Structures are given as C-alpha cells and as structure tokens.
Amino acid sequence: MVDLSKVRAIDIHTHAEEPCGCHDDDGYDDLQSTMASYFGAPWEHPPTIHQTAAHYREQNIAAVIFPVDAERETGYRRYDNDEVAEAVAENSDVLIQFGSIDPWKGKMAVREAKRLMRDYGVKGFKFHPTMQGFFPNDRMAYPFYEAIAEEGGIALFHTGQTGVGSGMPGGNGMRLKYSNPMYMDDVAVDFPELKIILAHPSFPWQEEALAVAQHKPNVYIDLSGWSPKYFPPILVRYCNSILKKKVLFGSDWPMITPERWLSDFEKIDIKDHLREDIIKGNAARLLGIAD
Known part of the structure; x- marks a missing residue:
C-alpha cells in the first residue's frame, strides 16, 4: 500500500514490459527497440517490473503500472495481467496496478476485468485504441466499460499520435484515427460515473482533449509521453486554470524517466501553488487514496 507521506509524486502512466527475448515469434522486440530509439530511452533492454519498482523507490515516487493487450490487432503476445499483478x-x-484487456475479447474481457478488480484490487484498465484497432465509442466495448464503472474503476485511454510503430513501414499497421480524443466524449456521456483519463498531450487533437475534459466532469488528462518543455501553450494555460484539478503527472516510463519529466516540469510556467496537485494530489484523489 502506497504511503502518501513517503512519496513526492504519483506517476499515473507507466508500462510493464516483458524483457527482450520473450517475443522471438512475433516481432515485439523490434517494436520495443524502435520505440526506444524514437524516445531516446536510456536502456538497452526494457526494465522488469521489479527493476521499475526499484527505480521508483529510489526516486520516492509511486507509479500506476500496466501492460497493453493488443494480441488480436498486432499479433504480439500479451503480458498476462496475473503475472503483472503478482509482481x-x-x-x-x-506500484499500483492497472490491467489491460483487448475489448474485442467481449464477454471474456468483462469476466477477466471483474476478476482482476475483485481478486487483485486492480484500480483501472489501460486502453490503446490505435494498437487495439477500435474506436472508443464502439458499442462493442460498452459492456467492458460498464463492468469497470460498476466496480468504481478507472479507464485510461491512449489519445493522439503514438510513438508505437513510428518510423516503421506503414507505422507498423497502427492507425492514428482511432485515438482522436473526441470519441471519448460519447463514452463520457454514456458512462457519466466512469472515471476516464485521456493519456498524453493529444497531438494533433490537443484542443479536442481539453474541450472534452473541461466539459465532462468525469474526464481527466494525463501529461505523459512528452517532456513538459514541449507542451503547447494552450495546455499549460489550462493546467494553470480551469483544469488545474484534472491534470495528472505521467511519464510514460520506460520511454521517459520520471526524474527527467519532473525536472523539465520545474522549468515551465506552472503556478507554484498548483504543482503539488499536478504531480501528486490530483492522482491521489482520483485513485481513492486521499480525500
């Protein structure tokens, strides 16, 4: 259990990656190495969950961590949620666990989600529409969302362009259209009790993301995947004003380290009295570990 008094920040967006060598049959190692080059990540092989925990412990930072299940669309074997939960x-x-289940798995996804939340205390689920090949407002996924909402969980959606497949032939088959944050407006309307996080500065749809988060009380934005020094001015302006309680620190570890993100965050024009909420307080309240 995370002791809030002992951590200086909560990173809402980190990835559990299986070590290289586990994917000889499906090409995932090539995808990992290409992403690492794209982000300039400081590792040769992706860190294990235990190595991730050691790094965050050293930094006095808590982290939400999750795998990504995109087996159907990509052919990449998933990192099993139970293995992640045990680590x-x-x-x-x-560490705080979110799970990931491809919504195309239908009733199987619903059953697994309920079991993970009840047996392991999983607090939410990561969706990657571009990798999983679906529009978030596709009714196919609605029973899954309903199950998450019933258990008081959180749904975190990748939005905007992705580094996954960037520069690979055909973008490695990834279609950016699925991750326009405006599709989340339908989900927020149809599931007003579901807590939703729009992940990343949503290039090229930043204003759409801000509009949805401002308009819908159940929608938040995480700031992962970009160094803060590259944030567009309108995003900084909203962080300082009407979305000050709805923006969340996220790094996108292991592609970006939390210490690099926090160091760059110190250099941008955020009001001093809002910084603690953005890097810790807002996430603590959303996760239900603070009032």
Whole structure:
C-alpha cells in the first residue's frame, strides 16, 4: 500500500514490459527497440517490473503500472495481467496496478476485468485504441466499460499520435484515427460515473482533449509521453486554470524517466501553488487514496 507521506509524486502512466527475448515469434522486440530509439530511452533492454519498482523507490515516487493487450490487432503476445499483478503485489509500496484487456475479447474481457478488480484490487484498465484497432465509442466495448464503472474503476485511454510503430513501414499497421480524443466524449456521456483519463498531450487533437475534459466532469488528462518543455501553450494555460484539478503527472516510463519529466516540469510556467496537485494530489484523489 502506497504511503502518501513517503512519496513526492504519483506517476499515473507507466508500462510493464516483458524483457527482450520473450517475443522471438512475433516481432515485439523490434517494436520495443524502435520505440526506444524514437524516445531516446536510456536502456538497452526494457526494465522488469521489479527493476521499475526499484527505480521508483529510489526516486520516492509511486507509479500506476500496466501492460497493453493488443494480441488480436498486432499479433504480439500479451503480458498476462496475473503475472503483472503478482509482481506488483511484491512492490505495493510504490506500484499500483492497472490491467489491460483487448475489448474485442467481449464477454471474456468483462469476466477477466471483474476478476482482476475483485481478486487483485486492480484500480483501472489501460486502453490503446490505435494498437487495439477500435474506436472508443464502439458499442462493442460498452459492456467492458460498464463492468469497470460498476466496480468504481478507472479507464485510461491512449489519445493522439503514438510513438508505437513510428518510423516503421506503414507505422507498423497502427492507425492514428482511432485515438482522436473526441470519441471519448460519447463514452463520457454514456458512462457519466466512469472515471476516464485521456493519456498524453493529444497531438494533433490537443484542443479536442481539453474541450472534452473541461466539459465532462468525469474526464481527466494525463501529461505523459512528452517532456513538459514541449507542451503547447494552450495546455499549460489550462493546467494553470480551469483544469488545474484534472491534470495528472505521467511519464510514460520506460520511454521517459520520471526524474527527467519532473525536472523539465520545474522549468515551465506552472503556478507554484498548483504543482503539488499536478504531480501528486490530483492522482491521489482520483485513485481513492486521499480525500
């Protein structure tokens, strides 16, 4: 259990990656190495969950961590949620688990989601519409959203362009259209009790993301995947004003380290009295570990 008094920040967006060598049959190692080059990530092989926990413990930062299940669309074997849960449980002083289940799995996804939330205390689920090949407002996914909402969970959606497949032939088959944040407006209307996070500065749809988060009380934005020094001015303006309680620190580890993100965040024009909420307080309240 994370002790809020002992951490200086909560990173709402980190990835559990299986080590290279586990994917000889499907090409995932090539995808990982290409992404690492795109982001300038400081590692040769992606860190394990235990290595991730050690890094965050050293930095006095807690982290929400999740795999991404995109087996149907990509052919890449998923990192099993139960394996992730077991590793996270051994590091629960700094790690908080979200799961990931391809919504195309239908009733199987619903059953697995309910089991993970009840058996392991999983607090939410990561969706990657571009990798999973679906529009977020596709009614196919609605029973899954309903299950998350019933358990009081959180749905975190990748939005905007992605580094996944960037520069690979055909973008490695990834279609950016699925991750326009405006599709989330339908989900927020149809599931007003579901807590929704729009992940990343949503290039090239930043204003759409801001509009949805401002208009819908159940929608938040995480700031992961970009160094803060590249944030567009309108995003900084909203962080300083009407979305000050709805923006969340996220790094996108292991592609960006939390210390690099926080260092760059110190250099941008955010009001001093809002910084603690953005890097810690807002996430703590959303996750239900603070009032």
